[in-house]
Amino acid sequence: MHSWATVAAVGLLASGAAAQNMLRFACSQLVVDRIDPLVNPGQRYTPHLHQIVGGNSFNLTMDINNHDLAAKSTCTSCSFVQDLSNYWTAVMFFKAKNGTYKRVPQVGNGGPQGQLINKGGLDIYYIPSGKVTAFKPGFRMLAGNAANTDNSKVTKGNICHRCWTSTNDNTFVGGAPCTGSDTVDIPQDTKCKMIRQTIIFPTCWDGKNLDSPDHKSHVAYSGTGASGGGSCPSSHPVKLPQIMYELMWNVSSFMDKSIWPDSGNALMYSMNLGGAAAHGDYVFGWKGDSLQKAMDKNCNLNKDCPAAGLTYQAPEKYNACNVKQQAPEDVEGWLKALPMGEMAIKA
Known part of the structure; x- marks a missing residue:
């Protein structure tokens, strides 16, 4: 799918991106909660906060x-x-600087394929x-490692961050996801008004296990970047659709350098x-064979696709x-500490 780079370069809108035949759609916030049925099933107040x-x-x-x-x-x-x-x-x-924390808001994303509207969620x-x-x-799986502190253990072509110097999400910045100046690190710079986070999942499956103890071993990467993946290894011979998460963190309200800490990072994950x-x-939950049909029938972007029985609902529906x-x-507003272990305490 070399069209990714082409589309990005020329900035075509939805009509030009049609050749890619990929689903690209918005998901609004369902809840921000300290539970994790994949990694910590049954546990309330898991080690860190998630947005779902x-x-x-x-x-x-x-189960x-x-x-x-x-x-x-x-x-949904x-x-x-x-x-x-x-x-x-x-x-x-x-x-x-005073040691308090505030959650960074999430917004929708534009780019070459047109704007997506989400209320505090992400794009899929x-x-x-x-x-x-x-x-x-x-089926379920996990990409990345919540305990990792070593950038060299992350494949930048699959998990990355990009600095956007404007809050206008429709002005596309840079090339294909996880290329160019994208970094494993979260950019720590007041020139970044938004930070785009990209998470790309493996595209090859062993064909047997719906999960594995580490939530990773039953799947495998075949290349890097948002290309749909290459040919699969014999250990994981079944080619899957490539899932990519795209998150736009709007950091523009934290631009006053005088409130940044004197040392250490100002931006971090939970x-x-x-x-x-x-x-x-990721936990799979498409109805019936609708996803298979969507892939077979070349359904595209976030539009109705009658050939696969896919129906698009308006933002006011999915936002609700x-x-x-x-x-x-209460994880909104300024907090005394990150919600880890103890319940969140307001500053």
Whole structure:
């Protein structure tokens, strides 16, 4: 899919991007909560805070054998009605000189394929490369490592950050995702008005296991970047659609350098770690064979696709799909400390 670079370079809008035949759609915030049914099933107040989007059956424990997201969810905070999957990542915080913390807001993203509207969520891509096999019910996986502090252990072509010097998300900056001046680190610079975070998932599956103890071994990368992936190794022979998360962190309200800490980073993820610990969790929940059909029928971007039975819902619909926190705490506004272990305490 070399068209990625071409599309980015010439800045074509949705019509020009049609040749890519990839789903690209917005998901608004379902909840910001300290639970993680993939890594810490059953635990309330997990080690760090997540922001979650997708189907409203998201729960403390989503057992692989009996939690059918598509059947149990009654709405989704994503723009395709048929997608009841859940997607989540860590939360970015700003640390002020006085030691207090505030969650960085998330906004929608424009770019060459046109603007996506989300209310505090993220944008999702499903990028095929050749014939792909959709995920099976119960499938889940993890990209990145929430405990990692070593940039050299991160493949910059799959997990990266980009500095945007404007809050105008429709002015596309740079080339294809995770290329050029993109960094593993979170940019720590007041010239960055927004920071785009990209998380690209593996595209090859062993064809047997819906999960693995580390949530990674059942899948494998085949190349880097948002290309849809290359040919798969014999150990993981089944080609999957490539999932990519795109998050726009609006840091423009933290531009006053006088409130930045005298030393150390001003921006970090909710693990109190930097970009090397960026990670994304995925639990599949598309209805029936709708994702397979969407890939086979070359459905594109965030439009209705009658050939696959995909229906787009308007932002006011997906924005309205929310759930209450299952680990209740007030994580908005200035906090005395990052919500890790203890419940959040207001500054």
